[in-house]
Amino acid sequence: MTTAGERPADEQPSRIGDLVVDARRDRVGKVVGSTGERLLLRGPFDGREWEAFSCDVRPATVSDELRAKVADINERIRRERGRA
Structure with missing residues (x-):
């Protein structure tokens, strides 16, 4: 049994290139590096x-992943409208 914030023993730590969700910030990101317990x-x-x-x-x-794609498209549209 795990407590809040602990990773289950059978779950693999994230590797570079993995797509993950940062639950604390509710953001999708790709792992680009790691140091100890920090990604x-x-x-x-x-x-x-x-x-x-x-x-x-x-x-x-x-x-x-779909949510992140939609957010990216919406951000691009907002930037384009700001230039017009």
């Missing part, structure tokens, strides 16, 4: 990097 994440379509503890991330589902 360096970047938005799946570039963007700023941020750090998350490995206990705060979970593997992204197809739904999570």
